[in-house]
Amino acid sequence: MSDKCDLCLLGLIILCSLLTGNSGVNDAHVFISSGEDVRLPCNNALSDCTSTTWIYFSFRHSGTVELIIGGKKKKDTERHERLSLGSDCSLNIKNVTKEDPGFYSCRQYVNDEQQGTDARVSLHFLHVSSSSSSSSSSSSQTEISPGRFVTLSCQLYSYDGESCDRWAHSEGIHLLWVNQAGVDLTTDSRYQISSSGLCIINLTTTLLKEDDNREWRCRLTHRNQVKTSVRYTVKYSDPAVTASTEVSRTAGLLFRVIVMIVEIAVFAAPTVILLQIICARRAGRKNSQHLEEIEMPTRLQ
Known part of the structure; x- marks a missing residue:
C-alpha cells in the first residue's frame, strides 16, 4: 500500500511541477523522432546501479509504472524488450513510439531509504x-x-x-x-x-x-x-518499371493461352482423325449394303 501511495504522490508532484513551472534543477527535456533510440540520463546515480529505480508517469495512461527496480528490469511491462540500463544507470529505450513520451524519474535507494531527490526527465516525441x-x-x-x-x-x-x-x-x-x-x-x-x-x-x-x-x-x-x-x-513508383511489368504480365498471359491452344490441338488431332476414319468406314459399309440391295433383284431374275 505504501508503494502505491509513493507512486501516486510522485504523480501529483510531477503534475504540480508542470502546472506551476517549477521543474527543478535536476529536470531534463529530451526530444526524439519516431523510430529512433533514446538515452535518458540519470543525474543522481550512485556508484552502484543496484540502487537505481526508474519510474514512468504519463497523463494519457493515468498512472505511474515502475520500469527498473534495484537495477533490474520488470518483466511485466509492455516495453520490457525495448528497455535496458546503461553502465551509468541511464535508461535506454529502443525504437521509440508515441506511447513512450511522458515523465521518467530516476530514484536511488539504499537499505530501502531514498537517497536525495529524483532526477526527472521529460521525453517528447x-x-x-x-x-x-x-x-x-x-x-x-x-x-x-x-x-x-x-x-x-x-x-x-x-x-x-x-x-x-x-x-x-x-x-x-x-x-x-x-x-x-x-x-x-x-x-x-x-x-x-x-x-x-x-x-x-x-x-x-x-x-x-x-x-x-x-x-x-x-x-x-x-x-x-x-x-x-x-x-x-517523396518516393514515386517508376512508371517505366510499372509499364514494363504490365507488358510482361500481358505477354505471359498471351503465351499461356497459345500454349493451351497448342496442347488442345495436339491432343485433339488424333481424336479428330480417328472420328474421320470411323465415319468414313461407316459410310463405306452403308454404300456396300445399298449396292447389294440394288443388285439382289437382278440376280433373282
Whole structure:
C-alpha cells in the first residue's frame, strides 16, 4: 500500500511541477523522432546501479509504472524488450513510439531509504504521418504519385493535448516545415501550412513530377534551439518499371493461352482423325449394303 501511495504522490508532484513551472534543477527535456533510440540520463546515480529505480508517469495512461527496480528490469511491462540500463544507470529505450513520451524519474535507494531527490526527465516525441488524395487513410510513400495532393501531419507527443499546448507555450516550443536546405516552406505559395495548437502542424501540397525524391522536414525548436526533426522523402513508383511489368504480365498471359491452344490441338488431332476414319468406314459399309440391295433383284431374275 505504501508503494502505491509513493507512486501516486510522485504523480501529483510531477503534475504540480508542470502546472506551476517549477521543474527543478535536476529536470531534463529530451526530444526524439519516431523510430529512433533514446538515452535518458540519470543525474543522481550512485556508484552502484543496484540502487537505481526508474519510474514512468504519463497523463494519457493515468498512472505511474515502475520500469527498473534495484537495477533490474520488470518483466511485466509492455516495453520490457525495448528497455535496458546503461553502465551509468541511464535508461535506454529502443525504437521509440508515441506511447513512450511522458515523465521518467530516476530514484536511488539504499537499505530501502531514498537517497536525495529524483532526477526527472521529460521525453517528447515528434512524428509525421501522411495521407493523400488516393486514400482516405494514412498511405505509404510508394502509393503517392504526381498530380495528387498530399497532407503531412507533424505532431509533438508530450503529455495530453491541452497540457502539451500549455507547456509548449511556456517553454517556447515551435514546429516548422522546411525544405532540404532548411528554408521555411511558408514562404512558398505552393504549400499550405496550417496548425492545430502549438503541437500539431500540417503541410498540404499538390505533388509535381519533380517532387520525386524531394525531402521535407518538420523541425522542432526549444527556446530557439533546434532539438530534433523528422524527414519525409517523396518516393514515386517508376512508371517505366510499372509499364514494363504490365507488358510482361500481358505477354505471359498471351503465351499461356497459345500454349493451351497448342496442347488442345495436339491432343485433339488424333481424336479428330480417328472420328474421320470411323465415319468414313461407316459410310463405306452403308454404300456396300445399298449396292447389294440394288443388285439382289437382278440376280433373282
